[in-house]
Amino acid sequence: MKLKQLEGLLGSLEQFYNPKIELEQYPTGSHIASRMLYTAENSFGDVTNKVVADFGCGCGTLGIAAALLGAQHVVGLDIDAESLEIASENADELELDMEFVQCDIRNLRWEGQIIDTVVMNPPFGTRRKGADMDFLCVALKVASEAVYSLHKTTTREHVRRTALRDCHASSAEVLCELRYDVPHLYKFHKKKEVDIAVDLWRFVPKKNQ
């Protein structure tokens, strides 16, 4: 599938109707999401025929992109039942066979590296400090090949240090820096859109013995 076609399909997905501030529910735009998954596949071969998990999948954008690029199996996980319902409808609309699981990522009890690739746009940790790194540490425990994740550029050194020192990463690379438009979802945002710089990361997990 061509990049533009992928971006177009992702652009048609339904997004959060009533975003919940405390869960940092803002969607990944189709421009970023398509490039994230396209890079994962075309530069690293981490999507097609792989088992992929989308952590904090929200309305399913990243997982759906993986399914459209030919992932063998995709599971989307989120704490919020309402979002999972939208994600499931989005997948049905595109006739994609995906699995959705309601859970708190912090309580995920999967044993071993049962996923090939994790993709995620975790909460940035602006509402609950450390939420981003909680997601990353769990992702690096269950993935065997790679974790792709978006983090605020201002946290770059912290993310690198924590991933390598505390979270089971053998490497941590910033693939590119992107402009992320957080839409005007919340009353405390004064401008129509809040534009922030985010890093697209690729982490490689240490192999379990």
Ligand SMILES: C[S@@+](CC[C@H](N)C(=O)[O-])C[C@H]1O[C@@H](n2cnc3c(N)ncnc32)[C@H](O)[C@@H]1O
């Ligand atoms: C920034 S949004 C990203 C949504 C979606 N991945 C996307 O790219 O459009 C973060 C998502 O993480 C979910 N979330 C927040 N805390 C969570 C937790 N502890 N466990 C599971 N999901 C959580 C939210 O409900 C929300 O859907």
